[in-house]
Amino acid sequence: MDRVHASTASSPRLSSRLLLQAAGVVVVVVESGALSYKYRNGQGEQTLKNPAASTPRSRSAPMAAVQRLLRASASSGGAAASAARRRMSTAVAAEQTAPPSFAGAAERARRRAAEERNVQWVFLGCPGVGKGTYASRLSRLLGVPHIATGDLVRDELASSGPLSVQLAEIVNQGKLVSDEIIINLLSKRLKKGEDQGESGFILDGFPRTVNQAEILDGVTDIDMVVNLKLREDVLVEKCLGRRICSQCGKNFNLACIDVKGENGLPPIYMEPLLPPNNCMSKLITRADDTEEVVRNRLKIYNDMSQPVEGFYRQQGKLLEFDLPGGIPESWPKLLHVLNLEDQEEMKLATA
Known part of the structure; x- marks a missing residue:
């Protein structure tokens, strides 16, 4: 398993921040006025200046927020749009060595242009x-x-x-x-x-x-x-407390869970997720929640x-x-x- 840490570079204000993690490795952070593209693993740091694009097997539509950012840059001139595409910042720290197939998955992710990722x-x-x-x-x-x-x-x-x-x-x-x-x-x-x-x-x-x-x-x-x-005893309590509003369809939970820590397990406290007054009389229990x-x-x-x-x-x-x-x-x-x-x-x- 890999923990992911995003770099915010030197941008004074984050205008749009999107996490796109492929194969547990790549995180994309889109920032106002500061975009670069870096990849870091346990072997050292690499700068990916021109990752080649490849077409995903199915969904090829670019992420809407990235599109909006690039359109805004384009409206202020071609140079700004070009700069926005050049400067995408990512940083990744791996906590443990990944299995052999990991490198191939990471490489596939790096080959895809940022605009094409979902x-x-x-x-x-x-x-x-x-x-x-x-x-x-x-x-x-x-x-x-x-x-x-x-x-x-x-x-x-x-x-x-x-x-x-x-x-x-x-x-x-x-x-x-x-x-x-x-x-x-x-x-x-x-x-x-x-x-x-x-x-x-x-x-x-x-x-x-x-x-x-x-x-x-x-x-x-x-x-x-x-x-x-989540530990099983808590899961059972949660499931038995679940309710659905028959009118609006929203989910609620009437269980107040307060489990003491024992046998090396930490204590867990969960407040009930109560419905508003207009839903209270319309609550039903799912047939599979016995x-x-x-x-x-x-x-x-x-x-x-x-x-x-x-x-x-x-x-x-x-x-x-x-x-x-x-x-x-x-x-x-x-x-x-x-x-x-x-x-x-x-x-x-x-x-």
Whole structure:
């Protein structure tokens, strides 16, 4: 696993800061009036003056924020636009030696021009760990859609489509939905986003199997995989406290978790995420949020997750993050790990 540290050069004010991490290595920080391009690993520092472009296998639309910055530079003259493209600053510090395949993935990332890169991330973690919460916040911060496979399944259930009866039986029994169904739903969503010009995505809850990961690798480039981790007793409490507003569809949690530290594990405190008064009377519990079903889902997930984690670890793309508590404790630390600590951006992401 590689920790990533972004350099801000000498710019007096950060106008647009975007993290685009490919193979756990490359971070791009776009700054007002100061762009350079550097790569640093355990072997020393390299300056990449003219990284050659290559076309991604699928999503070729450039990130919207980078486009806006370059258009603004172009409007003030060709020289400014040229300078903006020349001076892109990145710095990366590796904490440990990566597997052999890591160098190839990093090289592929460096060959792509900055304008062509998209945020294409995956969030992994046990049911109830908070993938949706943190993925949705980061999607607002980075301006890319948050695509949750769980939401895709629930949307299909609500639509009374051809898969709804089959899905209802699977979900109510706490079983995992088959690869075929998930890939079908996800493919339709990605195609819709591509048609609408979406510039990347954050996937939540997919892939769950190595087979799914291999299929995903065949159609798009995944830049980074964030694996959220939380102890099992806390996960069970969180899942049992989950509620959904039947009117607005927002998620809340009534559980107040206060677990003492023992057996070398740190204490964890999580405040409840309470709904506003107008939602309180409309709260419902998901059919799969009973203790028996939750524990069964956790067991199934743990049995299946190790190969997927190993798959992305071998590629040098896996970032493991242990949640230290609730949102107030975990969100700033996640931003720190991802080098997204800018206060203005943090306010925008949590507004």
